[in-house]
Amino acid sequence: xxxxxxxxxxxxxxxxxxxxxxxxxxxxxxxxxxxxxxxxxxxxxxxxxxxxxxxxxxxxxxxxxxxxxxxxxxxxxxxxxxxxxxxxxxxxxxxxxxxxxxxxxxxxxxxxxxxxxxxxxxxxxxxxxxxxxxxxxxxxxxxxxxxxxxxxxxxxxxxxxxxxxxxxxxxxxxxxxxxxxxxxxxxxxxxxxxxxxxxxxxxxxxxxxxxxxxxxxxxxxxxxxxxxxxxxxxxxxxxxxxxxxxxxxxxxxxxxxxxxxxxxxxxxxxxxxxxxxxxxxxxxxxxxxxxxxxxxxxxxxxxxxxxxxxxxxxxxx
Amino acid sequence: xxxxxxxxxxxxxxxxxxxxxxxxxxxxxxxxxxxxxxxxxxxxxxxxxxxxxxxxxxxxxxxxxxxxxxxxxxxxxxxxxxxxxxxxxxxxxxxxxxxxxxxxxxxxxxxxxxxxxxxxxxxxxxxxxxxxxxxxxxxxxxxxxxxxxxxxxxxxxxxxxxxxxxxxxxxxxxxxxxxxxxxxxxxxxxxxxxxxxxxxxxxxxxxxxxxxxxxxxxxxxxxxxxxxxxxxxxxxxxxxxxxxxxxxxxxxxxxxxxxxxxxxxxxxxxxxxxxxxxxxxxxxxxxxxxxxxxxxxxxxxxxxx
Numbered sequence: 001x002x003x004x005x006x007x008x009x010x011x012x013x014x015x016x017x018x019x020x021x022x023x024x025x026x027x028x029x030x031x032x033x034x035x036x037x038x039x040x041x042x043x044x045x046x047x048x049x050x051x052x053x054x055x056x057x058x059x060x061x062x063x064x065x066x067x068x069x070x071x072x073x074x075x076x077x078x079x080x081x082x083x084x085x086x087x088x089x090x091x092x093x094x095x096x097x098x099x100x101x102x103x104x105x106x107x108x109x110x111x112x113x114x115x116x117x118x119x120x121x122x123x124x125x126x127x128x129x130x131x132x133x134x135x136x137x138x139x140x141x142x143x144x145x146x147x148x149x150x151x152x153x154x155x156x157x158x159x160x161x162x163x164x165x166x167x168x169x170x171x172x173x174x175x176x177x178x179x180x181x182x183x184x185x186x187x188x189x190x191x192x193x194x195x196x197x198x199x200x201x202x203x204x205x206x207x208x209x210x211x212x213x214x215x216x217x218x219x220x221x222x223x224x225x226x227x228x229x230x231x232x233x234x235x236x237x238x239x240x241x242x243x244x245x246x247x248x249x250x251x252x253x254x255x256x257x258x259x260x261x262x263x264x265x266x267x268x269x270x271x272x273x274x275x276x277x278x279x280x281x282x283x284x285x286x287x288x289x290x291x292x293x294x295x296x297x298x299x300x301x302x303x304x305x306x307x308x309x310x311x312x313x314x315x316x317x
Numbered sequence: 318x319x320x321x322x323x324x325x326x327x328x329x330x331x332x333x334x335x336x337x338x339x340x341x342x343x344x345x346x347x348x349x350x351x352x353x354x355x356x357x358x359x360x361x362x363x364x365x366x367x368x369x370x371x372x373x374x375x376x377x378x379x380x381x382x383x384x385x386x387x388x389x390x391x392x393x394x395x396x397x398x399x400x401x402x403x404x405x406x407x408x409x410x411x412x413x414x415x416x417x418x419x420x421x422x423x424x425x426x427x428x429x430x431x432x433x434x435x436x437x438x439x440x441x442x443x444x445x446x447x448x449x450x451x452x453x454x455x456x457x458x459x460x461x462x463x464x465x466x467x468x469x470x471x472x473x474x475x476x477x478x479x480x481x482x483x484x485x486x487x488x489x490x491x492x493x494x495x496x497x498x499x500x501x502x503x504x505x506x507x508x509x510x511x512x513x514x515x516x517x518x519x520x521x522x523x524x525x526x527x528x529x530x531x532x533x534x535x536x537x538x539x540x541x542x543x544x545x546x547x548x549x550x551x552x553x554x555x556x557x558x559x560x561x562x563x564x565x566x567x568x569x570x571x572x573x574x575x576x577x578x579x580x581x582x583x584x585x586x587x588x589x590x591x592x593x594x595x596x597x598x599x600x601x602x603x604x605x606x607x608x609x610x611x612x613x614x615x616x617x618x619x620x621x622x
Contacts, residue, residue, distance in 0.1 A: 063411065110607070114614040117354070117410070121549040122610045124542070125603040132603075136596030245542060249418070256415040286430065292422030299416040300404065 005190055007181050007263050021170055025163040037162045038234070043274050044169040045230045048176055050254040050266030052223035057252070058261030059184060060216050061196035065120045066107070066127030067251050070100040070221040072243030074228030076134065079146040079238045089152040089159065093229045100225020101218050103130070108217035112210060124245060131243040145239030152233050165234060172230070173267070176223060181263055183219075192216055196261075257298060259305030268306045318579065321454050326575040327568065332460055334567020335467025339522040340540060341547040341559040342474055343515020349491035349554020349620050351508055353402065354410050356417035358519065358544065359537025360424035361397075365390040365520030366527040366536065367428055370439035379442045386520040394516025398509050406508075421538065429534050439527035463525045470521060471560060478556045487511060491554040491620045546602055550609050552616030561617060566602050573598040 028036040049071055056062040074096035081092055107126045114122050134140050151159040159165045183189045194202045195209050203209050232238045241247065250273070258269025276294065280287035302309050344358045368389040373382030397420070405413050440446075445459040478484040486507055489497040498504050523532075530536065547566050551558025578594030585593065609617060 057411070110611060114610050117348075117553060118549060118610055118614055118616070121545060122607055125546075125607045125610075128603045129600045129607075132596050132599040135599075136592050138592060246538070253415060253418055256411045260411060286426045288422040289426035292419040292426070295415055295419035295422070296401075299408075299412050299419065303408070303412065 005193060006185055009181070018174065022167075025166050029163075034162065037166050039274075039278060041162070041166045041169045041234055042231070043271050044166070044173050045227050045234065046251075046254065046270040046274060047267040048169075048173050048230070049224050049227035050251055050258065050270040051173075051176060051180065052220045052227065052266070053251050054255045054258070054260060054262075054266040055180060055216060055223075056220045057255050058259075058265060059189065059196060060192045060213055061199075062112075062213065062217065063120050063252070064111075064123045064217070064220075065245070065248050065252065066111075066123035066125075067220075067224055068243050068245070068247035069107070069127035069130040070104055070224035071228035071231070071247070071251075072130065072134065072238075072240075073100040073103045073221075074225030074230075075232035075238040075242050076140060076146070076228075077225070078152070078229040078232040079148055080140070082148050082152065083146065087150075087153050089154040089233065092152050092233070093226060096225045096229030096232075097222045098225075100228065101222035103225075104218045104221025105214070108214050108221070112213050112217065124248070127243065127248055128245060131240060131245070134243055135240045141239075143240060145237060145241075148232065148236045148238075151236065159233065169230060169234075172226070176226075177263065177267070184263070188212070188215075253295070257295065257305055259307030262305070262307035265305060265307050268310075272306055318576070322575075324454065325456060326571055328456060328460065328464065329575075330568035330571035331564070332464045332467065332567070333571055334564040335464060335471060336522045336526055337540075337543055337547050337567055338471055338560050338563035339467065339518045340544040341551070341563050342471075342556060343511075343518045344544050345548040345551065345554055345556065345559045346478075346487060346491070346511050347515055348548065350487060350494065350504075350511060351402075351406050352410075352494070353406055354413045354417065355402065356414060356541065357397065357420035357424065358515070359541030360421050361390055361394055361516045361519040361537075362523045362540060363428060363534070363537040364393055364424065365516075365523030366439065366532045367432055367437070367523075368520065369524035369527055370437050370532050371432075373439060379440075382439075383521065383524045386524045387517045390520035390523075391513045391517040394519075395509060395513050397516075398512040402512070403508070424537075425534050434534060436531040436533035439524075439532050441528035459528065463529075466521070466525060470518070474518070475556065475560065483507075483510070488620075543602070546606050549616055550606050552618040552620060554620030555616070555618040558616055558618035558620070565605065569605055570598075570602050573601040577601075 024040055025037045028034060028040070049067070053064065053067045056064050056067075077096045077099040078092045081095055086092060086095075107123070111119055111122045111126065135142055140146065151165070153159065154168065157164050157168060159168065184193070191202065191207050191212055194207070195213060199209055228242065231242070254269035254273050255266050256269070257273060258267065259265035262268075273291075276291055277287065280290050284290070298305065340358065340362060343361075344355065347353055347355050347358070365386045369382040369386035371382075372385030372389075373379050376382065376385075401416065401420070405416055441459045445462055447458055448455040449458040449461055476484075478487055486497065486502045489500070489502060490504055490507060494504060543566065547562040548559055549562075550565060551560070551562030574595075577598040578590065581590035581594040581597075584590070613619075
């Protein structure tokens with residue numbers, strides 16, 4: 001029997017891409033552009049965050065317009081703990097995950113009472129509340145945000161070295177993608193996709209749909225929190241912009257651009273958007289115009305996003 | 318707190334609410350009838366404000382500026398609908414979000430190319446620039462005109478939607494599009510018409526608010542979010558909901574910013590009040606929306622049964 005929902009691993013293309021990514025810092029140093037290592041690290045982190053949002057949008061059908069709140073929660077957790085003297089990433093990053101998950105739990109619990117467009121708007125509402133709360137708190141630096149003195153430490157791995165940080169981010173992203181694949185292939189993930197396609201039927205069969213959706217929402221929030229913690233560690237600063245609604249919007253655009261409901265949709269979307277910005281911003285001050293035209297072209301000619309272009313022949317929703 | 322201050326803030330809230338209604342009305346109809354999320358609605362507001370400034374500058378007449386903005390923005394809206402949005406009605410909400418987000422980026426850059434990055438000036442008519450005094454109570458004359466114009470247009474629109482035949486088609490389309498089509502409503506033309514009216518209302522709001530706020534690139538995005546809050550509170554597709562939601566948001570936001578810091582100073586220590594007052598004031602409308610959706614998950618006046 002053909003298993004249509006199962007996401008295959010495809011070891012050879014995967015290994016090729018991972019090998020390519022592993023060589024990237026060496027190439028960047030060889031061509032004398034070490035700056036690109038930090039840029040690539042940022043792309044990897046945004047890929048993680050967009051992937052977490054894709055879990056909600058693409059696999060549960062929950063269009064969250066408040067994902068920046070969880071990114072910000074993770075980032076500010078790392079910043080505050082570092083200012084309090086905690087320097088170990090082994091403590092900081094799990095703390096970012098826990099705080100983001102604890103924030104996602106009540107927000108999800110209330111937001112999941114609504115559906116469709118109303119869900120989009122209520123998640124926005126909560127994210128905006130978190131934003132204004134952070135802006136108003138002087139301990140969190142108000143409008144200016146917080147500046148971290150140094151990068152956290154991670155045992156033997158020196159995160160101060162950009163290349164080391166890159167490999168850590170790459171390892172975390174790969175682990176997250178493997179984890180998400182396992183989750184989606186497991187009964188839990190299949191139930192989520194069932195809810196996306198027909199929630200009432202899933203309810204009728206006896207699935208506790210509300211609890212399953214809430215669990216997915218908390219998992220996605222936690223992963224976004226980890227992404228936020230990584231961003232704070234990488235950049236050495238956090239600001240309220242990280243929590244504001246345009247950030248949530250950009251994350252959503254990344255997911256739609258890459259392809260909703262595809263395992264690599266978030267990765268492709270984040271990479272495409274950030275690389276396009278980086279490449280075009282150097283050429284013209286009117287680079288958003290070019291991005292707009294490209295996005296329009298994707299909507300009109302590639303309805304399934306970029307991942308739909310790459311794997312046109314494969315089965316899937 | 319003196320009663321004149323309260324009256325002044327209530328009028329400010331009414332003014333904001335009416336302008337939000339002009340934006341939300343088009344948004345909720347497009348959303349309700351065409352099931353289309355149009356993020357570019359805020360861009361039409363920006364285009365309206367810029368056109369009003371340009372025509373006012375060229376002709377020296379603010380009234381001509383508003384008229385030019387209405388005609389020009391309605392044309393831009395129709396062009397947008399025919400060239401692009403029409404292709405998106407049957408697509409998913411997410412495709413619509415991506416496409417209209419692209420339109421925002423493009424519109425912002427085109428405006429930046431024509432008028433530059435700096436905010437441009439749109440002056441109110443000199444005759445209205447002073448305050449009006451009624452029995453010791455002074456209030457800016459221009460803001461009163463904005464309130465009057467907003468009330469008149471809101472009433473006109475309300476009558477158009479609830480009393481006219483075209484309005485009946487619009488409401489029929491909003492509650493059940495396919496049934497309306499079967500009953501002989503030409504939804505294709507209706508959509509274009511609704512879009513043109515929505516764009517014209519954006520232009521009115523942009524032109525009237527232009528002298529009070531800055532006319533600049535990106536002015537549409539923040540007010541777009543407010544307009545979405547309004548139609549969510551009101552119930553998507555409902556013109557009555559948009560009116561109630563707009564007035565609620567306008568009054569609560571204005572009153573919150575004006576009175577909450579004052580209130581908090583009475584209740585809490587100064588340090589707490591200084592931080593909490595403005596924060597809670599900014600959060601109020603989002604708290605309102607979350608509370609409305611908590612108790613009524615499809616808004617106050619859901620258009621679909």
